[in-house]
Amino acid sequence: MLKHIAGVLSPAARGRGGVKVPHNKNTEDCKIIRMPAPEKVVLPMQQHLGAPCTPTVKVGDTVKVGQIIGDSDKFISAPIHASISGKVTAIADTVLANGRQAPAVTIESDGEMALFDGIEIPVVNNADDFRKAVRDSGLVGLGGAGFPSHVKFALSPDKPIDTIVVNAAECEPHITVDYRECLDNTLYIIRSLMIIKEYLNIPHAVIAVEDNKPAAIVKLQKVADEVGDGSIKVMALKSRYPQGAEKMIVYSATGRKIPLGKLPADVGIIVMNVTSTAFIGRYLETGKPLVSRSLTVDGSAIIKPQNVRVPIGTNLNELIDFCGGFKPDLDKVIAGGPMMGTALVNTNVPIIKSYNAVLAFSKGTLREKPDNNCIRCGRCSQVCPMGLMPTNIMRSVKVRDFDGLKQSNVIACMQCGTCAYACPAGRPLVQYVVLAKDMLREEGAKNG
Amino acid sequence: MADNALIQKIKPTVAASPHFKSHETSQGMMLDVIIALVPALVASVWIFGPRALAVNAVSVVSCVLFEYITRKLLKRDNTIKDLSAVVTGLLLAFNLPSTLPLWMIPIGAFVAIVVVKQFFGGIGQNFVNPALMGRIVLMVSFAGPMSKWVEPYKWGETVDAVTTATPLFEIQNGTTPTPDLLDMLIGQRAGCLGETCAIALIIGGLYLLIRKVISPSIPLTFIGTVAVFMLIAGKGDPNYLAYNLLGGGLLIGAIFMATDYATCPLTSKGKIIYGIGCGLVAALIRQFGSYNEGVSFAIILMNLLVPHIDNLTKLKPFGYIKEKKQKEAKAE
Numbered sequence: 001m002l003k004h005i006a007g008v009l010s011p012a013a014r015g016r017g018g019v020k021v022p023h024n025k026n027t028e029d030c031k032i033i034r035m036p037a038p039e040k041v042v043l044p045m046q047q048h049l050g051a052p053c054t055p056t057v058k059v060g061d062t063v064k065v066g067q068i069i070g071d072s073d074k075f076i077s078a079p080i081h082a083s084i085s086g087k088v089t090a091i092a093d094t095v096l097a098n099g100r101q102a103p104a105v106t107i108e109s110d111g112e113m114a115l116f117d118g119i120e121i122p123v124v125n126n127a128d129d130f131r132k133a134v135r136d137s138g139l140v141g142l143g144g145a146g147f148p149s150h151v152k153f154a155l156s157p158d159k160p161i162d163t164i165v166v167n168a169a170e171c172e173p174h175i176t177v178d179y180r181e182c183l184d185n186t187l188y189i190i191r192s193l194m195i196i197k198e199y200l201n202i203p204h205a206v207i208a209v210e211d212n213k214p215a216a217i218v219k220l221q222k223v224a225d226e227v228g229d230g231s232i233k234v235m236a237l238k239s240r241y242p243q244g245a246e247k248m249i250v251y252s253a254t255g256r257k258i259p260l261g262k263l264p265a266d267v268g269i270i271v272m273n274v275t276s277t278a279f280i281g282r283y284l285e286t287g288k289p290l291v292s293r294s295l296t297v298d299g300s301a302i303i304k305p306q307n308v309r310v311p312i313g314t315n316l317n318e319l320i321d322f323c324g325g326f327k328p329d330l331d332k333v334i335a336g337g338p339m340m341g342t343a344l345v346n347t348n349v350p351i352i353k354s355y356n357a358v359l360a361f362s363k364g365t366l367r368e369k370p371d372n373n374c375i376r377c378g379r380c381s382q383v384c385p386m387g388l389m390p391t392n393i394m395r396s397v398k399v400r401d402f403d404g405l406k407q408s409n410v411i412a413c414m415q416c417g418t419c420a421y422a423c424p425a426g427r428p429l430v431q432y433v434v435l436a437k438d439m440l441r442e443e444g445a446k447n448g
Numbered sequence: 449m450a451d452n453a454l455i456q457k458i459k460p461t462v463a464a465s466p467h468f469k470s471h472e473t474s475q476g477m478m479l480d481v482i483i484a485l486v487p488a489l490v491a492s493v494w495i496f497g498p499r500a501l502a503v504n505a506v507s508v509v510s511c512v513l514f515e516y517i518t519r520k521l522l523k524r525d526n527t528i529k530d531l532s533a534v535v536t537g538l539l540l541a542f543n544l545p546s547t548l549p550l551w552m553i554p555i556g557a558f559v560a561i562v563v564v565k566q567f568f569g570g571i572g573q574n575f576v577n578p579a580l581m582g583r584i585v586l587m588v589s590f591a592g593p594m595s596k597w598v599e600p601y602k603w604g605e606t607v608d609a610v611t612t613a614t615p616l617f618e619i620q621n622g623t624t625p626t627p628d629l630l631d632m633l634i635g636q637r638a639g640c641l642g643e644t645c646a647i648a649l650i651i652g653g654l655y656l657l658i659r660k661v662i663s664p665s666i667p668l669t670f671i672g673t674v675a676v677f678m679l680i681a682g683k684g685d686p687n688y689l690a691y692n693l694l695g696g697g698l699l700i701g702a703i704f705m706a707t708d709y710a711t712c713p714l715t716s717k718g719k720i721i722y723g724i725g726c727g728l729v730a731a732l733i734r735q736f737g738s739y740n741e742g743v744s745f746a747i748i749l750m751n752l753l754v755p756h757i758d759n760l761t762k763l764k765p766f767g768y769i770k771e772k773k774q775k776e777a778k779a780e
Contacts, residue, residue, distance in 0.1 A: 021468060173468060247766060259767045332461045339466040345459075367469045372530065375474050375572040378714040387765040389714065409765045417466030424472040425572070431464035 017385040018240040018248075019418050021339065023212055024173045024298075032180050032294045032307040035322050037084050037113050041313030042094050042350040043069060044104040048140040049147045050076030055105050061088045064116040066289050069105050078148040079138045083291040083311035086110040097316070097335040097349045098342055104350065107313070121287040127153075130199040137283045138290040138353075143167060143178070143244070143273035144336060146354030149280070152270050153200060159265045164196060165253050166207040168216065168274035169237060169244030172337025175357045177294045178274050180307055182209065182216035185278040186223040192281030193232055196272075205232045207274070208253040212239040241339060242416040246271050248385050260412055275356075293353060297323045301330040301360035316347045316358060331363040338366075339417045369426025380419035380429060386412050390419040394432040402443050410436045474571070478531035480661045484652035485538050485704070491645035495635050496546035497601030503641060506550050508537030510557035518566040532571045536560050539579035542642020542700060543744070544586070547596050547609060555589070556582035572710045576751040580705055580744050587744075597638035614638045616695035620740045625691055632694040643697040653703035662707040665719040666726075670702035673727025681735050692734065701743035702726070711751040718754075718761035726750045 046052040051074035063069060063082040070080035086109040094104040122133040135150035155161055166189070170178040182189065193205045207224070209217050214236075221234040237243050237252045247258045249271065256267040264271050279290065291312060298305040303324030310319055316335075320326060326333075334341040335355055380390035388409055396404035413433045420429040492500045515533035519526055527533075540556055560582035565574045587594045598609035615625035615637050627637040635645025643649075656662045675693060682688025692698070697705075706712060706726050713722050726746045733742025 019470065251766075257767045259769050260765055262767070330458050330460060332463070332467060334467055338468045341465060341467065343460070343462045343465070343467065345462055361467070366467055367471065369469050369473055372474050372527075373570055373572040375477075375709045376712075376714065377477065377709045379472070381714055381763055384763075385766065387763045387768070389763055391714065392762075407762075409768075412765050412767075415465070420464075421466045421468060422470050422472065424470075424474045424477055426469065426473070428464045430466065434464075 017383050017387070017418065018242060019383050019422050020239075021171075021173050021241040021421065023239070025176050025179070025212075026174065027296050027298050027305050027307050028176045028179055028213075030176070030180075030306045031184060032177065032309050035308050035310045035314070035319065037109060037111075037311055038314045038318050040089075040106060040108050040315075041083050041311055042104045042106050042315070043080055043083065043313040044094060044096055044102040044350060044352055045070045045080065046096075046102040047080060047146065047312070047352040047354065048078050049145065050074065050078075050151075052102065053077060053080050055091050055103070057088050057091075057105060059088050059091055062086070062110075063088060063107060064114045065291055066119045067116040069107075075154075076148055076151055078135065078140050078150070079289075080105075081138050081289045081291050082107055082116070083313050084109045085112050085114040095346065095349060096352070097344055097346075097355075099345075104313075115288070119287050119289075122284060124195075124199065124284060127155075127199045127201075130195075133284065134280060136289065137279070139276060139279055139283070140290075140353050141273050142275040142279065142293060142353070142356065144340070144354055144356050146352075149272070149276055152265075152272070153196075155200060156265070160268060161200065161202050161265060161270055162268045163204040163206060163254060164193065164202050164270045164272060165250055165264070166193065166205065166272050166274050166277050167244055167246075167249050168207055168209045168213075168220075169249055170213070171210055171239070171241045171244040172339050172341075172357075174298045174359055175296045175337050176298075177296050177307055177356055179213050179216055180294070181275045181278050182213070183219055185282070186219050187227065188278040188281035189220070189274060190223050190227045190232060192277050192279075192284070194228065195284060196277075196280065197231065200270075202270070203231065206253045207232065207234045208237050208249050209234065210239040210243055211236040241421075242385055242414075242418060245385060245414055245416055247414075260409065290353060293351070293355070295319065295351065295355055296357040296359075298357065299334075299359035299361045300365040301327045301333075301362040303327060310351055312353055313350045316344075316349050316351055319351065319358065320347065320360070326360055327362055329362040329364075330360055332361045332366060334359040334361075339421065340415065369424075371427060372425040374425055374427055377424060379422045379424065383418045383422045385416065385418060386414065388413055390429045390433065391427075393436050394427065394429060397432050397436045397439065400439070402439070405436050405440055408436070410440070413437075474532075475530050477661050478535050480656065480659045481535050481704070482531060482538065484655045484661075485535070485542070485642070487648035487651045488542060488642045488645055488700070489538065491635050491648040492542065492546075492641040495600045495644055496598075496641060497603065499546045499601070500641050502550060503544055503546060503548060503553065504538065504541040506553045507541035507544070507557060508534055510554040511537030511540065511561050514554075514557055514561040515566070518562050519570075522566065524570070527570060530571060533561060536565070536579050536582075538642075539700075539704060540582045542704075543579060543583040543640050543697065545594065545596055545598070545639075546601075546641055547598055548586075548590075548593050552586060552590055552593065556586040558582075559585045574710050575754075576748050577705050577708050577711050580748055584744055584748065599638055600636045612638045614695065614740075615691055616734075617740045619688060619691040619695065620734065625695075629687075629690055629694070632691065637695075639695075640697060640700075643700045646694050646699055649699040649703055653699075656703070656707075662703075663716065663719065665716050666707050666712060666723040667702040669720050669723025670706055670727045670730075671698065673724045674698055674731045677728065677731035677735070681731070696734070696741045697743040698730065701730070701747055705743075706747050706750070711754060713754055713757045713761060715758075715761045715763055718757045721757050721761065722750055722754065725753065 053070035090106040560578035678692040730746035
């Protein structure tokens with residue numbers, strides 16, 4: 001399919017390490033459907049990387065959709081808005097999917113879903129207006145990391161940005177929400193890019209898509225040709241996990257290597273998730289902040305796999321119920337993709353801004369490997385996109401060799417799971433990396 | 449809520465990510481090595497007769513038994529199903545002469561499996577190649593029987609095996625080797641069980657390459673170094689080169705023994721250094737040592753250097769900045 005469009009798109013074959021993972025994009029043809037608003041939402045005050053918000057409402061207040069209910073005066077943070085209209089009934093700690101506790105605002109619905117009167121189309125005349133608008137929208141990276149978007153746009157004068165890379169790789173198996181965004185909201189993506197380029201004065205933009213999504217590539221290219229001014233390039237990347245990792249996609253799309261411990265801005269690049277990009281376009285036209293998001297609900301233990309748009313703060317169980325529920329032979333529930341997602345013990349958790357999928361698998365449908373001795377085959381080092389040596393990290397953790405750990409550059413590991421995927425001995429290498437980072441942190445704290 | 453009740457009842461599996469795993473397993477890789485050894489196994493029986501089958505069988509059975517018993521005594525889980533003991537058994541047998549008294553074989557197997565492998569923690573933890581260590585212990589313990597070479601078995605004839613010199617010994621000592629080069633290729637010559645049939649070994653090696661179990665760096669650098677050395681030592685004599693490459697245990701050593709994961713370097717740069725080292729030591733022993741076969745010792749010696757090679761050839765991470773540049777950047 002891709003062969004005949006390859007000439008137009010100049011696919012970049014660059015990239016390093018990585019593995020071929022099964023795509024399993026079962027829900028790619030499911031248009032995102034809206035779930036009816038729930039009776040109750042729980043909105044944790046920490047839905048992003050950075051400083052948590054503090055509630056700006058009290059128990060008993062009435063709120064409407066889009067009204068700010070939590071904010072912070074810290075720079076790396078994003079406000080949180082009410083996702084349904086109703087009454088604040090509690091402000092108390094709640095358990096998140098990762099097991100941590102965070103204060104949360106509970107809103108009980110009045111069934112109206114009335115929009116907040118204060119919502120107005122933002123007036124944007126310059127870069128500062130634009131940054132303020134993005135912050136007010138409550139947008140955080142919708143691809144999974146949850147980094148407040150306005151921070152990325154705070155350009156520093158000594159680090160000029162010349163390219164914006166839109167990450168539409170979606171290299172995790174099963175997840176298709178970014179793909180649907182490319183197909184269904186193509187116009188918003190392109191318009192949004194035009195606006196960002198204009199206000200931030202960035203000359204080039206690249207939309208990078210893995211080549212297993214030819215329909216998205218064709219559509220994006222078509223719309224970019226019609227609406228754009230020719231400065232937006234659509235690029236097909238080899239489908240190879242973890243193609244969508246920030247450093248990898250920058251390298252594949254532009255050939256620039258982000259130095260160890262640096263950010264894309266250090267090589268003149270901003271990376272934006274495609275759904276986040278589309279959201280900016282929509283927000284600038286409607287003024288409606290981030291109050292809902294789409295998730296892929298899929299996996300062998302889900303009765304009706306589909307892509308669903310839910311108000312943020314909806315209980316995960318209600319979303320599963322909406323998708324027909326779990327099959328009785330359920331074995332594993334994962335928040336996020338199968339490569340980097342978290343296995344859940346408890347599904348009674350609120351959906352937050354950074355979740356892009358909920359997957360559930362039946363017994364026997366996930367390949368398990370017994371945890372055997374490392375045979376030193378070196379597969380982990382061969383596939384590591386960051387050029388680390390996971391087996392050495394594991395060994396250093398086992399013998400508590402701090403010097404070895406410091407030299408291993410384990411901090412650069414993004415826990416993509418490629419090594420553990422490839423390991424023939426079934427070693428839990430990602431777990432060792434997490435242990436290694438904890439050990440280094442402890443050691444660092446001890447030494448002051 | 450129905451689902452919550454279900455979750456409470458089921459207690460879903462919790463595990464570290466990734467939740468997807470590749471199809472590759474240690475056991476599958478070992479099975480691939482066994483498959484790659486089958487041509488040489490068949491060739492060994494064809495060349496050295498039924499006796500070869502007996503040596504192979506005793507070696508494999510005793511290796512597996514020792515693995516089972518040691519794991520049991522050490523109260524560890526049973527690992528015979530990872531098939532690595534079978535591989536060790538086959539490789540040990542391939543490094544023995546067909547005439548070796550059968551009772552000696554378990555001694556080699558004991559050294560390989562119990563001493564070298566299990567005492568150090570089992571699969572992946574051995575610091576030298578188990579089968580080679582087994583062979584070396586047998587060689588220094590039973591020098592006579594371990595260097596009694598016989599001519600290939602003649603199927604259908606009931607003559608006693610005729611002792612003879614190996615072609616490598618002959619070429620090293622300046623005499624014309626008895627077998628011609630075609631015999632050397634198909635393995636109709638005196639030598640250890642599995643080392644003689646070059647074609648079978650190369651087929652096995654290609655299979656491992658295609659299945660991506662091994663990378664070509666070690667076999668190529670190992671054999672290449674020996675070739676260059678012998679070309680110079682033999683003053684360009686093609687016969688000297690050919691007998692040195694096809695004779696002795698070079699092919700089985702370079703393809704199957706030096707590539708053992710546990711005892712070779714992790715990175716491709718390290719593998720190249722290691723392969724060149726193996727080739728150089730083997731060639732030096734062959735050329736200047738009193739012993740005309742140096743592959744086993746070369747591999748064992750290089751095995752011991754692997755931790756150092758690994759330390760010197762660590763991968764540089766993506767986006768690594770050279771120390772000099774780092775300092776420059778700081779100075780600015």
